[in-house]
Amino acid sequence: MCLSLESHVYFAVDTISTNQSLSGNQTIVSAGGVFRLGFFRPGNSSNYYIGMWFNKVPQLTTVWVANRDTPVRDIYSSVLIISDGNLVLFNESQVPVWSTNVSSSSDISSSVVAVLLDDGNLVLRDGPNSSTILWQSFDHPTDTWLPGSKLRFDKRTNRSQPLISWKSPDDPAPGLFTFEIDPAVTNQVSIVWNKSQLYWFSGTWDQRTMSFSLVRK
Structure with missing residues (x-):
């Protein structure tokens, strides 16, 4: 960029x-x-x-x-x-x-x-x-995950604290990709395209490692 x-x-x-x-x-x-x-x-x-x-x-x-x-x-x-x-x-x-x-x-x-x-x-x-x-x-946060910061999902409000891509290199407005804790499985993270389509998700987190990783396009 x-x-x-x-x-x-x-x-x-x-x-x-x-x-x-x-x-x-x-x-x-x-x-x-x-x-x-x-x-x-x-x-x-x-x-x-x-x-x-x-x-x-x-x-x-x-x-x-x-x-x-x-x-x-x-x-x-x-x-x-x-x-x-x-x-x-x-x-x-x-x-x-x-x-x-x-x-x-x-x-x-x-x-x-x-x-x-x-x-x-x-x-x-x-x-x-x-x-x-x-x-x-x-x-x-906007699009960058800095050391010490956290991704969160608030079960009380059913809202996540995601990273959202820029719209383009010339425009930092929210773009098409979101990186967030999966609201359905809170011990994994996912990338969502266009606010609705699952693009990628990690394996489940066991407090030490992710058990597997999948990519969907």
Whole structure:
């Protein structure tokens, strides 16, 4: 996948707080310099997205995209900020197009910070020195499974937390393939094509290995 790599202004911090914002070519970098977060433009697209990519890989290689369904066109008048206790992306018309959607009290909202960690997890905390996580990108993956993140299936809501392919190299919107824990057999994973057709599934997981693997086309 070929993605455009443009000049970026790197903050020497890994945090967005209530008095900071990201716009234009500004980015934040995780404390150990592993990941960057900011606006990027995929391939030949004229659209921009808030995403996370490897900091030390020369070719822009994204691992997470926030607004994959709702791109912006002008990154200099679009802004990513902390607003009412949430991380919110406003487009060039100052319309919110993506948010973490955390319900928080007024006393917490004034102290919320977003921190980019070295494992590739973007977290919202209720204060710069707090270990309490209000939201994390590991719970909202796009197409990349990072070490430390998990695939889940919630039996209470009957919903999975899948990986979903990009629509194309120029468009990170959800594509045709989904990688998820099989809702019918929760100790195996499957790839589903076009939301309905089973394309591939693993063998059952016995806590150590997969017993077999099958491919269906």
